[in-house]
Amino acid sequence: MEWSGRADAIVRVNGADSTFFAADMEMIRSAGVTRLMLPKSEPAALNRLVGSLDGPCRIIALIETVKGYAELRSIGKSGLVAQLAFGNLDFGIDSGVTETAQELDPVRLQIVLESRLAGLAPPIDGVTTSWADPVAFGAAVGRARALGFGAKLCIHPAQIKLVNEAFLPTTEELDWARRVMAAAEGGRGAAVALDGKMIDAPVIRRAEQILGNIGAT
Numbered sequence: 431m432e433w434s435g436r437a438d439a440i441v442r443v444n445g446a447d448s449t450f451f452a453a454d455m456e457m458i459r460s461a462g463v464t465r466l467m468l469p470k471s472e473p474a475a476l477n478r479l480v481g482s483l484d485g486p487c488r489i490i491a492l493i494e495t496v497k498g499y500a501e502l503r504s505i506g507k508s509g510l511v512a513q514l515a516f517g518n519l520d521f522g523i524d525s526g527v528t529e530t531a532q533e534l535d536p537v538r539l540q541i542v543l544e545s546r547l548a549g550l551a552p553p554i555d556g557v558t559t560s561w562a563d564p565v566a567f568g569a570a571v572g573r574a575r576a577l578g579f580g581a582k583l584c585i586h587p588a589q590i591k592l593v594n595e596a597f598l599p600t601t602e603e604l605d606w607a608r609r610v611m612a613a614a615e616g617g618r619g620a621a622v623a624l625d626g627k628m629i630d631a632p633v634i635r636r637a638e639q640i641l642g643n644i645g646a647t
Contacts (some may be wrong), residue, residue: 440490442467446475455482464488469517472498476510488512490554493541494520502540506548514545515583518556535577542578552580561586571596599640607637 441463443454447470458466464487468479471491479489491498491505494517498505505511516538522529538555545553555574560566571593574582582593599607613624614634622629 439463440465440467442469442492443479445470446478451478452482455479458482459484466490467492467515470494470498470520471505471511473501473504473508476505476508480510490515492517495524496521499537499540502544503547506544506550511548511550513551513553514541515554516541516556519559521556532573535573538574538577538579546578552578555579555582557583557585558589559585561589564588564592568592568596603640607640610634610637611641 441454441458443458443466444450446468448454457463459482464485466479466487467490468475469492471493472495476489476491480487489511490513491511492515493499493502493505499521502514506514518529518534518537521527521537522534527533541553545551555571555577558567558570560570567589571582575596581597582589584590584593610624610629610633613622614629614637616622617629627633
């Protein structure tokens with residue numbers, strides 16, 4: 431198998447238990463790819479993946495099984511993983527849960543919390559299959575962001591623009607964040623208020639996060 435893509439691309443390899451895994455890893459090593467997504471991530475699969483690498487690699491662990499979900503704490507704190515992602519379709523099959531609305535949101539929230547606890551980047555939400563319905567898809571993306579996800583997997587090119595726009599701060603959020611930071615700086619450590627509300631450490635931290643999402647300072 432030949433690889434002509436960029437070495438900094440994120441490559442989703444086949445599962446560690448797949449007959450294609452060895453060939454995938456040979457391609458990864460020859461191309462110098464340093465960012466991988468591993469499906470059906472569980473501790474044993476991650477160890478096999480790392481054992482097949484030549485050097486350090488950013489690994490996105492795709493949580494798609496009940497066993498992987500049960501091992502979230504050890505996966506997140508293993509030192510092998512930089513980010514978690516939710517494979518909701520496969521997880522639904524493995525768990526026996528049919529996702530028609532928000533049945534898997536408790537799992538999503540736990541993935542977000544475990545990512546935070548482990549100091550990982552905000553996780554990536556799973557796919558939404560209704561790509562031809564922008565309203566339904568937009569609602570799903572908005573819910574993922576509200577739950578604390580930092581991105582969302584796409585299954586169709588039409589979804590990309592909506593996802594990119596949804597996970598960037600709005601004009602109103604940026605304006606609020608800049609005013610918070612200006613007020614805090616002007617207060618020089620003293621208690622200050624903005625729009626009739628006290629500005630404390632959590633508010634400042636939220637403003638920093640919003641500005642950090644666009645590389646602002």
